[in-house]
Amino acid sequence: MKLARAWFTLLMLSFQRLLWSASTLMVLVPLVACALFLVYERYDLGSHDQGTFEETFDDFSTDFMIVVFTLFVIPVCALAYATTSIGGDREDRTLLFLLVRPIPRWLILLAKLMATLPLVLGIVVASFFVFCRLAGPVGREAFVLYLPPVFYMTLAYVCLFHLFAVTFRHSTIVALIYALFMEYFLGNMPGIVKRIAVSFYGRSMMYDLGARHGLSAPDPTWFVPVSAQTAVEALACLSIGGVLLALWIFSVREYRDLT
Amino acid sequence: MGIDIAHYHGWNGKLHSPWWGSLSIVRVAMLQVFRRKSYWVVIGLGVLIFILYWSLIYIMTQFEMGARTQTDVFRIFGFSPVPTEDMDNGYVIFMQRESIAVMILLAFSGSLLVGTDFRMGSLTFYLSRRIDRVQYIVGKLLAVSTVVAMMTVLPALVLYVEYGLFTSSTAYWRQNWKLPIAVLSYGAVLCAVLSIWLVTLAAYLQRMAPIAITWSSLFVMCGQLSTFLRESSDNRDWDLLDPWRCMRLVGKLCFGTWQHPGEETRALWALLLLATTCALALAALVRRVRAVEVVT
Numbered sequence: 001m002k003l004a005r006a007w008f009t010l011l012m013l014s015f016q017r018l019l020w021s022a023s024t025l026m027v028l029v030p031l032v033a034c035a036l037f038l039v040y041e042r043y044d045l046g047s048h049d050q051g052t053f054e055e056t057f058d059d060f061s062t063d064f065m066i067v068v069f070t071l072f073v074i075p076v077c078a079l080a081y082a083t084t085s086i087g088g089d090r091e092d093r094t095l096l097f098l099l100v101r102p103i104p105r106w107l108i109l110l111a112k113l114m115a116t117l118p119l120v121l122g123i124v125v126a127s128f129f130v131f132c133r134l135a136g137p138v139g140r141e142a143f144v145l146y147l148p149p150v151f152y153m154t155l156a157y158v159c160l161f162h163l164f165a166v167t168f169r170h171s172t173i174v175a176l177i178y179a180l181f182m183e184y185f186l187g188n189m190p191g192i193v194k195r196i197a198v199s200f201y202g203r204s205m206m207y208d209l210g211a212r213h214g215l216s217a218p219d220p221t222w223f224v225p226v227s228a229q230t231a232v233e234a235l236a237c238l239s240i241g242g243v244l245l246a247l248w249i250f251s252v253r254e255y256r257d258l259t
Numbered sequence: 260m261g262i263d264i265a266h267y268h269g270w271n272g273k274l275h276s277p278w279w280g281s282l283s284i285v286r287v288a289m290l291q292v293f294r295r296k297s298y299w300v301v302i303g304l305g306v307l308i309f310i311l312y313w314s315l316i317y318i319m320t321q322f323e324m325g326a327r328t329q330t331d332v333f334r335i336f337g338f339s340p341v342p343t344e345d346m347d348n349g350y351v352i353f354m355q356r357e358s359i360a361v362m363i364l365l366a367f368s369g370s371l372l373v374g375t376d377f378r379m380g381s382l383t384f385y386l387s388r389r390i391d392r393v394q395y396i397v398g399k400l401l402a403v404s405t406v407v408a409m410m411t412v413l414p415a416l417v418l419y420v421e422y423g424l425f426t427s428s429t430a431y432w433r434q435n436w437k438l439p440i441a442v443l444s445y446g447a448v449l450c451a452v453l454s455i456w457l458v459t460l461a462a463y464l465q466r467m468a469p470i471a472i473t474w475s476s477l478f479v480m481c482g483q484l485s486t487f488l489r490e491s492s493d494n495r496d497w498d499l500l501d502p503w504r505c506m507r508l509v510g511k512l513c514f515g516t517w518q519h520p521g522e523e524t525r526a527l528w529a530l531l532l533l534a535t536t537c538a539l540a541l542a543a544l545v546r547r548v549r550a551v552e553v554v555t
Contacts, residue, residue, distance in 0.1 A: 022469040026464065029472070030480050033476065034484075063487050068484065072479060080469075083468060084466075091467075172467045173297045173300075173367050176363060180475055
């Protein structure tokens, strides 16, 4: 019982520290920029030049959902909190005070993960809802369709960045290189190599789910998507595998930079 | 131990100008950057791009190829040794290609070079020495500028020298003497704008994660949104939303080649935009740099 109370206290403390941090304020910068873009671009049917619902849906999905939201907003939101939840304690040298408490290490990491996940999911899903509302009818259709890929991608990024945080000392650097360079680089390479990128599965899900509503298929020379079911399984495996590996590393690793 | 026993005494020699302190700040900053192994990964990305262009120039100048094939290969890599109406100065294009590595490196350097001074209290130490906050700010701006120049201007000039050397005559250098000036002017804009923005941002945000988020939003997302808006409205004025394009336009004011109609006017607007934001950022930075944290 005492352990559960300690765990819950740690979870709430971590949640509050993450919520009231400079990262929250700075995450608003890209989100506000996206909102302004959507207000100007107006994907509403009737006011948009393209005309038909399918064409407007295709524009919204290809330009905004896949390029901006999937490849930039989700990784950046995940990076803002997932790398600082445990990484912030390492950087501030307060991790030592957590590790000397009689709480198993894996529970500490789990508390950090549980504090981060609702925050990131909340911000990503809430902003996604607002963006879809701003986009009009195509946005409403897109919200229902693309919510699963957004959810699974966020989950995968949060788990992966926690793995980075327990593995690397400067996890923000590694996560940023991965999110902005490796994901983009690997995601645009021909062949099978792109299957190690999280965004590949998110995009595959979107292409699969959006095809019936007018989303045009990508050029098969560069991008051969997998089915939505396969993408869900891959992202779930990546998330669970990432968390388990992070828990194991955090439990056995001796950190020499705590003081 | 009493102070008399320690034989403390005033300095009797000739004191150097406090501006030398700025150079010391630059030297220490360089040591800090190059000491981190993780930074070498990003520097490695920049070096890879440089090696690609170096090899391209070597192949194009050393192997017998038809003029048409040579033009096609240069076009694939977006490199033009001589600027034309279709293609910009190839060395400037190379500097633009380095932008992602520069952007990531600066996102990390901001926290390391400036943010930690505020968080760990080093700023009070710096300002307790003979330097004023002006020298501190100039030192930090020079440090960031040095990082930018080492990743962009220096390799671009090396490529220019390489092309001239491999053509076995000085004709290329003599006929295209404006190219290095264009490179230097673009480099100067990059160094000035990036250093002022980064140092100000790092002085306020201090930690790596918020700096990285803001920095990448500014340079990656704004660029992407600017492209979409330009294509959907067929209006090139949206280029002004992208900081990289703004800097490129301002760089073109000195021996640049104009590719699109109205680009010169846009360059003047970009200059106004960058000058205003830099002035505001500098004012905010001067206000932020204080020896003592004022609590209100």
